[in-house]
Amino acid sequence: MDILASLSQGFAVALDPANLMYCFIGVLLGTIVGVLPGLGHSGTMAIILPLTFYFKDAGAIMLLAGIYYGSMYGGSTTSILLNIPGEAPSIVTCIDGYQMHRKGRGGAALGIAAFGSFIAGTVGVIGITFLSSVLTEWALKFGPPEYFALVMLGVALVTYLSQGSLLKGLIMVVLGMLIATIGMDPMRGGARYEFGTSYLLGGVDVIVIAMGMFALNEILHMMVGPAETGEVIRPPKRLRELLPNREEWKQSAMPIARGSVIGFLIGIIPGGGAILSTFASYAIEKKLSKTPELFGTGMIAGVAGPESANNGAAAGAFVPLMSLGIPSNVPAALLLGALMIHGITPGPMFMQMRPDVFWGVIASMYIGNVLLLILNLPLIGLFTRIAYVPVRLLVPILTFICLVGVYLTGYDRYDILVMIIFGLFSFAAKLAGFQVAPFIFGFLLGPIVETSFERSLTISQGEFGIFVVSPISISVLAVAALIWLAPLFSMLRRRLKGRSGGPLPITY
Numbered sequence: 001m002d003i004l005a006s007l008s009q010g011f012a013v014a015l016d017p018a019n020l021m022y023c024f025i026g027v028l029l030g031t032i033v034g035v036l037p038g039l040g041h042s043g044t045m046a047i048i049l050p051l052t053f054y055f056k057d058a059g060a061i062m063l064l065a066g067i068y069y070g071s072m073y074g075g076s077t078t079s080i081l082l083n084i085p086g087e088a089p090s091i092v093t094c095i096d097g098y099q100m101h102r103k104g105r106g107g108a109a110l111g112i113a114a115f116g117s118f119i120a121g122t123v124g125v126i127g128i129t130f131l132s133s134v135l136t137e138w139a140l141k142f143g144p145p146e147y148f149a150l151v152m153l154g155v156a157l158v159t160y161l162s163q164g165s166l167l168k169g170l171i172m173v174v175l176g177m178l179i180a181t182i183g184m185d186p187m188r189g190g191a192r193y194e195f196g197t198s199y200l201l202g203g204v205d206v207i208v209i210a211m212g213m214f215a216l217n218e219i220l221h222m223m224v225g226p227a228e229t230g231e232v233i234r235p236p237k238r239l240r241e242l243l244p245n246r247e248e249w250k251q252s253a254m255p256i257a258r259g260s261v262i263g264f265l266i267g268i269i270p271g272g273g274a275i276l277s278t279f280a281s282y283a284i285e286k287k288l289s290k291t292p293e294l295f296g297t298g299m300i301a302g303v304a305g306p307e308s309a310n311n312g313a314a315a316g317a318f319v320p321l322m323s324l325g326i327p328s329n330v331p332a333a334l335l336l337g338a339l340m341i342h343g344i345t346p347g348p349m350f351m352q353m354r355p356d357v358f359w360g361v362i363a364s365m366y367i368g369n370v371l372l373l374i375l376n377l378p379l380i381g382l383f384t385r386i387a388y389v390p391v392r393l394l395v396p397i398l399t400f401i402c403l404v405g406v407y408l409t410g411y412d413r414y415d416i417l418v419m420i421i422f423g424l425f426s427f428a429a430k431l432a433g434f435q436v437a438p439f440i441f442g443f444l445l446g447p448i449v450e451t452s453f454e455r456s457l458t459i460s461q462g463e464f465g466i467f468v469v470s471p472i473s474i475s476v477l478a479v480a481a482l483i484w485l486a487p488l489f490s491m492l493r494r495r496l497k498g499r500s501g502g503p504l505p506i507t508y
Helices: 002-014 017-035 041-054 057-081 088-102 106-139 144-158 166-180 198-202 206-224 246-267 273-288 301-316 318-324 330-341 355-388 391-410 413-431 437-459 464-468 471-499
Strands: none
Touching: 002 017, 002 057, 002 106, 002 355, 017 041, 017 057, 017 355, 041 057, 041 330, 057 088, 057 106, 057 301, 057 330, 057 355, 088 106, 088 206, 088 273, 088 301, 088 437, 106 246, 106 301, 106 318, 106 355, 144 273, 144 437, 144 464, 144 471, 166 437, 206 391, 206 413, 206 437, 246 273, 246 301, 273 301, 273 437, 301 318, 318 330, 318 355, 391 413, 437 464, 464 471
């Protein structure tokens, strides 16, 4: 009852007209930022942060928080309709969302993304409300060895993202990890593979790579084969034709539920974040599906799960921030800065010292999720009109969006060159039968693998046994090993089944 009484107090703060306006502006900006590729929620929050000094403390945090979780909604729009990830967590949505769009079900993909985001966001806020202290203690048990085990599990799960040859998928993962080593060594501070240019000292931005390998790749395919991508589909005339049908809802219900929980739990782990949660959700849905071979061809579960996971992770990031004062990602760090600007120290005493801000922000997240659903659903019909733009017009428009979006990531012309290089690379790789997604995930996981591995060995003074000491790391590594060995077991089972009718031949 104390929690419910405190939450009602929070709603009184959040429903104050000024605070409600801040919340609305935040989610609206977040949606716009998510739709526009390149700008990013972190960049927008950094721009807005100095202005919040002149706002009331609760309203300032509501505004910044709204930008963060609102961008998770908007990021799916360009991923589904244009194959351009508006935000890094939306990279996974491109895989099946864009294929649904090409089949004339872009509206359904947008609808399930909006509903899944709303459900996951609401589940996440409920989790913050009732489980903050328990989940924060669990998150603190993750040290470098546990992170390494978790990422090894992620690498194993990535193999299920690749269609066709497992070897080709692994090659792309390794290539992605190698590209991730460009820049400054995170442990020793030395420059690596910068080739004498200061541009590469900071590494290569994931959005630049993603826009090259997804958006520019798609543009190139449109240019060489317009008949394949320029199919004419009659625009839907009624709203219900744009929304998921009963069968699509049935296929999406459990992915949304699983994605909400997976995203929230990974989100509270410092360094976990929405990116890791999205491909974990996608891999799990593919593993649990009765038709895993259809993933990548327009499976709605491949949209519902990851979109729910990234919003669940956005909510989960608030748990360690507000309960312990520990930011789990860059947006959470910016929120921490905003709290400190207003003289608030988040942590165990935050709830007691400033209950109005603590519970007001939580209540605003309930309201913000409703506002986001109201904002996004009416726009589905407008967004899906992109499907009917002729290819001859769409190609220059997409090219312009890519050029502007990439330039906005770092205001550096070399980003455009890097996007073109990776666009050509992905175009050639796709022609050779290689998948793009494993490369991206390898790039994202590479720095975490390297940092957690080196930190673990530093702690143990070079003893590899540190990875099998913790029950958490042992369990996670065991699951990863089973996933790696699963194809071998399946092959052996098929061979034994094939030989059951006669004598076993001798093979060398």
